[in-house]
Amino acid sequence: MDASDLEYRARTRSGCIPPELVSRLLEHGHTDVVALQAADGEWFCALAWARLLGERGRQNDALDVLTPYLATGWWTAVEAAAQMLEDWGRIDEAIDIIRVRMEAGHPMALESYTRLLARHSRAAEAFTLLCPHTADPSLAAALVDVAGAAGRDEEAAVLLAARTEHQCSDFPWCCRGLDPDTALGLLATIRERQDRADEAIALLHTSSTTRLDHREQLAALLARHNRLDELRTVAATDDSGCAVRQLARSLEEHGDVEGAVEAYRQAGRPGAYDSGSVVELAQLLARHGRGSEAIEVMRMQADISNGDDWVLRILADLCLAQNNPEDGLAHLDALAATRHGEERWDLYRIRLPLIAAHDGVDEAVTQARTHPESTTWYAASHIAELLADAGRVEEAVTVLEQHASTSSHELASYLIDLGRVQDALALLQLHTLERQRLS
Known part of the structure; x- marks a missing residue:
């Protein structure tokens, strides 16, 4: 196995048995097939089979299934194994497996490691590890989350406040991505957690006119604190529609359905510029x-x-x-x-x-x-879906067989429904060989 190849296949869902087909196999009782494919380099089969073994109390067998994938150093496998260990209560082992990758310098490991520590009463240690990395947006967000559990909100606020004063000369290169507006949003999260909602709102108003994520954060904050009049004011001038949607959801949750409907209508919806609303x-x-x-x-x-x-x-x-x-x-x-x-x-x-x-x-x-x-493959897909939804799966297969190379996953799913599992696997393996030949 090769980590790069595993990553490519998992990301593109090509050259592999995708997760929806693994679920289909399990739904039809073909656990033996999933187990065999797990041992043959099929990641999504391995993941599903390991989870199933864990649910059956065979935790060590589950880890054995993942061992060949872990040996490649592939981060997705490491993260999945750590999650299973955590779910089973084997916290120290979960921490160790992530720590090894962190010490090896994997770029995603520090965030995963510190969040794992914080979930298990080691938030102060996690906070210390994250403090030097506030210039990284994802690690700064982790710092904010960890700070609450560590009781060190004010220290985190000081670090973020310093970032809000940074003047970008060549964004994102000069500040490695954590621009002042992003820092303002994170600082607002801390202030709200400290029961300083007015300060959080003021921070978000500072940049909410340009940042969609800040508009959403401000609208959600106002809704959480039941400040619906302020939310109405924001909604009246928010052309993104996020404040209107938040106002309507809040009114519906309070049982005021007509008020929610009116919130959309008063904002000029329906309209050409906010189809989402x-x-x-x-x-x-x-x-x-x-x-x-x-x-x-x-x-x-x-x-x-x-x-x-x-x-x-x-x-x-x-x-x-x-x-x-x-x-x-x-x-x-x-x-x-x-x-x-x-x-x-x-x-x-x-x-x-x-x-x-x-x-x-x-x-x-x-x-x-x-x-x-x-006669195109995409039309065949929709025609087959019509037939399958009517219970006419064999006819759906006949339609798709003419486009097997471009509709392999869909055709395989129908073959599995018909109990033709080996035909489905042969189709997927042929598709894999074709991809390898072309690459």
Whole structure:
């Protein structure tokens, strides 16, 4: 095994059995297959098998499964093993396994090590280790979290305050990434924890006009302290929409559904510039039995956004949830008419579940096959999904077999459902060999 190869395959989900297929195998009772593949370099199989062994009380066997992966020095394997050891209460071993990588200089190990120490009554030690590293954003964030457990908030605040005064000459190189605004946000976290909410709010107001993360932090802080009038004031001038969403969520949590709806409407939503808030408004209405209003909200947004596929997908999903597929189809038909009846596949596919709900799966598949892009691999994927959702998995497999090289994971999942596990594995291994040949 090689750490670089393991990392590439895990990150890209290529040349391996991906986690969703491992779960599929386990759901169908194929633990023996997962165990064999774990011993053959399949990381996601190894991880799932080790966890399962741990749950069965076979902790040492679980660690044996991970040993070949740990031997490569691959950080993901180290972190997974440490997490298992911690979950089993074997804290010293978890600390040791991370410490070794930290001493070897792994760039992610210090944060993991210090957070682990802090979780197990060694926060003061963790704080001391982190103090020299406040210029690193992730380590500075760890310092803030650890400081609370160590009772050293004020020391952390002094370190961060010094960073807020730094004048960047060549961001991010001159300050290694921890710019003054980021330091302000971390300092605000400490002040809130010290019950100095007014100071935290003042700090966030300093830079919240430009930093989206600070706007979100300020809105959440105001909501936590039930300062809804101030949150309304912020929402009125926040064109990012995050304060509006936080206000609406807070009002809903307090049982004021109408107030939450009004928060969106007063802010000028739905509107072309904050589709996210529009979606949340529609979801809010749907959650409270106001499905027709939710559909109307998304229909208005679909008109404004002029055919954004993700907006149309949400509209279609709402229509399906309300058992009203004809409304979704009518909107898609009207949109297609403005384009002389032409729809690219990423829009056309949105209508397929609506057709299936209205006229049946066979009609949806028939119509799908009339589209100019119906012979592509991506169209085959959506047609197969329609069939599989209707319980017609063998037909889904037939559709995808023509595109096995580009739809290997999806095809393998259906093969597993049919009990054709060896066929699924052979398909994935062939895909792996092809990738290795091309590389």
